[in-house]
Amino acid sequence: MESQPNNPLHGVKLATILEKLEVHYGWDGLADRxxxxxxxxxxxxxxxxxxxxxxxxxxxxxxxxxxRTDFE
Incomplete structure (x- = not known):
């Protein structure tokens, strides 16, 4: 497996991305964006x-x- 030090999404699963966005914005917020x-x-x-x-x-x-999302 190649190292991707400049890829901010390296090692982050799509499921994790989607779960965090859904918690942060909700489905309606995601649909708006x-x-x-x-x-x-x-x-x-x-x-x-x-x-x-x-x-x-x-x-x-x-x-x-x-x-682009600030989760803090």
Whole structure:
């Protein structure tokens, strides 16, 4: 496995990213910030992970929001 010292997401699982964002913003807040149906229509961690793993552009938006969010 290659070392990625300049990648702030290295070692962070998508599930962890999504869980932290959901706790911080809630599903409605996520839907306001990222306009995708998995956050609007009967949202769940499981269904959102399935969609984000198959949809690179949506995953990129979620990762960017995670990096911009101050969780403190």
């Amino acid at each position: 990222i306009n995708i149906n998995c956050f609007k229509s009967e949202p769940s961690i499981k269904s959102s992970l399935k969609f984000l793993r198959r949809t690179p552009w949506a995953r990129e938006k979620v990762e960017r929001l995670y990096l």
